[in-house]
Amino acid sequence: MSKQKYKWVGTRPDRPDGADKVTGRARFGADFNMPGQLVGKVLRSPHAHAIIKSIDTSAAEKLPGVKAVVTAKDFPEQPNLIVPTGEMQVNLRDITRNVMAREKALYESHPVAAVAATTDAIANAALALIKVEYQVLPHVIDVAEAMKDGAPLLHDNLITEGVKPVPTKPSNIAKRIDNVKGDTDAGFKQAEIVVERDYTTQPVHQGYIEPHACLASMAEDGQVQIWSTTQGHFQVRGFCSRLLNIETSQIRVTPTEIGGGFGGKTVVYLEPVAVMLSKKSGKPVKMVMSRDEVFRASGPAPGGTVHVKIGAKKDGTIVAAECTIALQAGAFPGSPVGPACWTSFACYDIPNIKVIGYDVVSNRPKVAAYRAPGAPISAWGVESTMDILAQELRMDPIDLRLKNAAKKGTKTSYGPVFDTIGFVETLEAAKKSEHYKSKPKPGMARGVAAGFWFNVGADSSAAAHVAEDGTVTIISGNPDIGGSRASLALMAAEELGVDYDKVRPVIADTSSIGFNFVTGGSRVTFATGLAVVNSVRDLIRECKVRAAKTWGVDPDGVIWENGCAKPAGSNVGEFEPLSLAQLAATAGKTGGPINGHNQLNAQGAGPGFGVHIVDLKVDRDTGIVEIGRYTALQDVGTAIHPSYVEGQMQGGAVQGIGWALNEEYIYSAKGKLDNAGFLDYRMPVASDLPMIETVIVEVANPHHPYGVRGVGEVPIVPPLATVGNAIARATGVRMTDLPMSPPRLSAALDAATPRMAAE
Amino acid sequence: MTDISYSSPKTIDEAVAAMVAAKGAGRILAGGTDLLVQLRAGFVKPGSIIVDIKKIAEMTSIEDKGGGSFKVGAAVTGMQLHDHPTFKKAWPGVLEAINLIGSKQIQGRASAGGNLCNASPAADSVPALVAAGATVTVQGPKGRREVAVEKIPAGPGRMTLEPGEIVVSFTLPARPAGSSDAYLRLIPRTEMDIAVVGCGVNLTMKGGICTAARVGLGAVAPTVLLVEAAAKALIGSKLDANALEAAAAACRAVCKPIDDKRGTIVYRTKIAGVLLKRATAIAAERAAKN
Incomplete structure (x- = not known):
């Protein structure tokens, strides 16, 4: 050790x-102030989908105390150019439209204008004076609906990439990706058992406690200073430089302490707007989102549909696997469907794999990265299907995974061959753990699942x-x-x-x-x-x-x-x-x-693998799930500071449990978000969960002097299926749609076991 | 735009006068756990007149009148009641309902009066107070009146109070030996949440037979419901499975819930029956010890 x-x-x-x-x-995003600063506020679209016919800002500009008003006209047009941002990619043409809507408002709360004023109250009054003429269009929220012929189109010029022949008509499908290893048709012919299921997941917000906030100041000589709560101040600088045509070295960005990001603070929302307001007003401008704005217009991670088919021999050897994943990108292309596809079967050494992914736009906020973007969604489908396979084969779920585990030398479906990895060691640690060796307490049932992330x-x-x-x-x-x-x-x-x-x-x-x-x-x-x-x-x-x-x-x-x-x-x-x-x-x-x-x-980031174990109880009358015991095991390479490694494993597990059990976006028929707050967007609270136990496995990464592998993302990948697998074993009912919230689970239990609802 | 005025009268008469003078713009401030949030969110319009009632003795005191009867000031906090030497033994269901309003920190401020006057159908204290048969003392420009607690809410955010009227206190009735109560709510989480369904049950047991019962049901209709049919099904029974199922069916029958972010019609209706049975069992167990 x-x-x-x-x-x-x-x-x-x-x-x-x-x-x-x-x-x-410690000073966070909203804690920085400058003498003479103004309050910046954003006017947001009340419609999920609408043409912006005109914006009249004249009355707002005349209001005493208002020092600047900006609309999309103040931001230069951008080229159709894709640039990386964290683990995701964004198109500059799209991001300037996400920062400030141009031709159309594409989701409820899409920014359409912004003001800078001397006080909060004046800024609010100014927003109310801006007249926007909208032509409301039909909208589409759901990913499956958005893929159908005749669905409302978000972008008239969106032709699906990755399809041959090239489609002649636009659609909401931005891209198809194909990821093939071997020949699955031949592989399934060798299979003695085939399990096939469809799964869905809902979008989830990263749920950082600190809302987006920044302070921006442009001086008369053109030099810009920005204080921002961000995971990437160089990216804030880069985006502001590109979106505002300012030379990069003219901009100095200082990162504040950050109250959580989880991937959601790798993009810009407020900063370019604050700089533009500062430029127009000649004063520093501070902007802080409300929680409501955070929910309606930032993040989330996508929801999606996952189809999984796995074929195996009776001894558990998997011979072929297929997966089709469609993810919501939000209003602009660029969901993490790539990583969702590539990670889907990465835990396993399978000779024949076929994975198809679709990137689909709909009238929701543009998705942002969230801890292992895309991976929890495909893992929900794959790891649930693995559990069904284990049940049908009457095999221990860890043994089934050990039999098929990826090792050094395993070629992945997406190309690379694994160097030294620790999946087998993590599975063996799970099997040897005190948790797995002990019987679940009376009334409790156990679930197990695994997860993978590349790390970069x-x-x-x-x-x-x-x-x-x-x-x-x-x-x-x-x-x-x-x-x-x-x-x-x-x-x-x-x-x-x-x-x-x-x-x-x-x-x-x-x-x-x-x-x-x-x-x-x-x-x-x-x-x-x-x-x-x-x-x-x-x-x-x-x-x-x-x-x-x-x-x-x-x-x-x-x-x-x-x-x-x-x-x-x-x-x-x-x-x-x-x-x-x-x-x-x-x-x-x-x-x-x-x-x-x-x-x-x-180079040489070491991939990470995790295995999670849960014991839980289902209240059959109410559909409420009580987590009794939870253990997260992970190969971390070397734990440099074990407490913070454990903290990452615990935090990821808790976020994944919330994703599994309660978190979802609830939209009205008009495409407006009904639960834009922590009361009704139900992340777990402390009393919901026991202390998450951790087991650190250390298989050193040969490409780092201390053997470090990334830690923070893997732990959110296994929990969804870990919880679902335990629910299936507790009740005999296999849930395939997330969240497994009390109303949904109760309905599924009642459907499976007709009986007096209140017995 | 912050032209909100504030007064803190020492007597109810002064408070009523302030409310009358406010001509509908008056807002009562007790713990402020709803009002201050609404102020910050901009829901309370400029020109509001805030009348703080925490300096009025009658509204912040608890009186044990003996035999299980209590008079509880409308601004008495959850923690004050929690720490009271005799209240918990007499009305455990009412207490557990009031103590479910918000977090521990909120309990130091929040009151049953505020919870009632916020007029949410999902208010936790109200089904328990309805089950308890609590009456409310209301004072207005025309003097005082006593009203059954279930008569106060008129719908989400609306009350039957006349202009200028203030809820002064709750009176809980005396009960015979063998009585107790219980309140259960269902929330998807374990705390920091709002009832999907809430159910209060108040029972008197004699020789294993239920001789009196009241059932209050929350979050399943525009106002908290007094479910007399459920009480009827329990009275005269040994709280056997048939009686419980009949009472649960009565609860399900009165539900007129909505599908929203907190639950579905089907789910809320089902849970009303589940909670009735569970709350009855707890109340009966407590009654057996009284």
Whole structure:
């Protein structure tokens, strides 16, 4: 275990940002203010789908206290160009329309105008004075409905990609993707048992507690400053630069502390609007969304339909598997249907796989990334079907998965061959766990499911600076959404051979460190961690040069050990070790300040696998599910700070349980969201769940000096089917539609077992 | 745009006068757990006159009148009642219903009077108070009157109170030995939620026979319902399966719910029967100890 191998890696010190957060000193998105700032507010469409015939802002502009009004006319047209944002992709032509509607309003609460005024009340009054003439169009909310012939069309120019021959007519299907390995027709002929089912899921919101917020200021010389709660301040800079035609280096974005993101804060909503309002008014502009706006116009993760067919031999060997997935993209193309397809059967070594995906637009807010985007949806279908297969074969569900588990050398359906992975080890840990070995308590039934996520690497920059007294600052550029500052400091301390509290990590603004890709894809501890380790190694190299100068020896004759430069051997000479503090004290004479730097495009992110186990009870009269015990197991490579690794596993599990049991968007017949708040958008509350137990499995990633794999996303993949599988085993009723909320489960139980409703 | 005025009268007469003077723009402030949220959300229109009743002794006190009878001021908080030495033993169902309003923090502020006057069909305290046979003392420009609690709500957000009238207190009746009550609600979560169905049951048992019963049902119609047919099915029975099913059927029969974000018509109707049976069982168990 890591505890013996390392001094700091694998320990659990307090997080560097902890004291500020528990004492209220930490400043979040809405906590930044500037003298003379204005309040920015957005006017939103009351219709799910409507042509914007005209917008008259004249009365609003005349209202005393109103300093600027903007509409789509203020934002330049953008090319039809796709750019990455986190694990998702967006089209610039679409994103400028999502920030501010142009020809049409495509979902309820789509922004159509914005104002900046001296007070909140004046801004609200100004919004009421803006006259928008709409021509209301028929709308479509559901993904299956949106795919039908004759469905209301969102985009007149949307021709389905990936289909041959190329369709001649537009539709709501933006793209079809095909993902084939082997020959499933031949494979199914060898099958002795075939299980086939249809599943649906509902869109879910990321549910971050902190609403989107920013403060933007454009000075008379054209320089822009932005404070924003975001997972990617470099992306905020990039989007503002592109959408507003401002040179990138003119914009400086400072990330605030972030009150949750989960993928939902990798895109821009307010920032370009705030900058434009600031430009027009000449004043700083602050914008903060209400919870209602967050629900109606940001996120969510898509809902979708999943068709799964799995064929196996009687001994459990899977010979063929097919899956068809259609995901809601929201108002603009770009759902995570790709990852949904690629992850679907990634847990298993199956010779013949066929996966088809559809990206479908409908009159809902444009989807954003949410923890392992797309993967929980396909896993809901695949892992439920695996459980049915296990039941029909009378096999232990873990044994069935072990029999088919992907290993080093397994070729995935989407191309790559796995290097060292830990799925088998995670399944074996599940089987050996105290939870799995014990019987469920009376009245409880058990469910098991697995999940996979790629994890990503990508661009990171980092620097390490030695202060005058020999303490160290680690500078990186990824907002800390899961304890990454602590992990980066631990790895730096380990490399340097100094104490954790001698290393202070900071997250620099866009002008103070090189480019960093978003905090997303479970990449920060891996990729930015690698950049930090390399920057510390660069710093150590420099320290050795300085020691060599001090001693008058060759730098190759100096080694770094326990935080000190030492002679490599007695042949170099007899010198007392030089500590960082000593080297810093004489730095002026040996070459100036001592710093290290690194920038990279990190390759070799280690895929992650998780296995979850639940014991639960179903109240047959009410359909209410009580979670009795829940264990999440995961291969994390190496747990740099085990507490924050466990926190990620617990948080992902809880979000997945909410997705399984209660979370859904409820739309009225007019296409308006009925449950835009935490009261009726039912995420789990603390009293709903027991403490989520965790088992960390460590199969080191060979492509990272400490063996790190991404951690944050895998744990949301298994819970949906874990819960569904337990419900099926508790009641004999297999639920295929999410959420398995009390009314739905109760109706399914009553349909399966006709009896007096209240017996 | 924040021209909202505030007064905190010391007597009910002053409070009534303030409400009359407000000419319909008056809003009573007790714990403020609904009103302050509405103010922040902009639902309370400019020009409102806030009348804070927390400085009026009669509205913030609890009086144990003996024999199970209590007078509870309309602004008495959930926590005050929770900590009262004798109330819980007498009216456990009413107490558990009032203590379900919001979170622990909300309990320090929220009152049964506010819960009633918010006029939500899903108010937790109301079905229990209806089952208890509580009456409400109302004071207005024409003086005082006593009203059965179920007569106060007129529909979602609407009350039968006359202009200027204020709910002053609740009176819970004396009951014979062998009596108790219970309240159950169904929510999809375990807390921080609003009743999909709420059911209060108040029973008197003598020699294993139910001699008196009242049933209140919430969130299944525009107002909380007093289900007399359900009570009738229980009275005279040993609370056997047939009697319980007859009472449950009576509850299902009076349901006129809607499909909304909190539940379906089918589900709410079914759950009304389920909760009746479960709440009756709890009330009977408690009654056996009284």
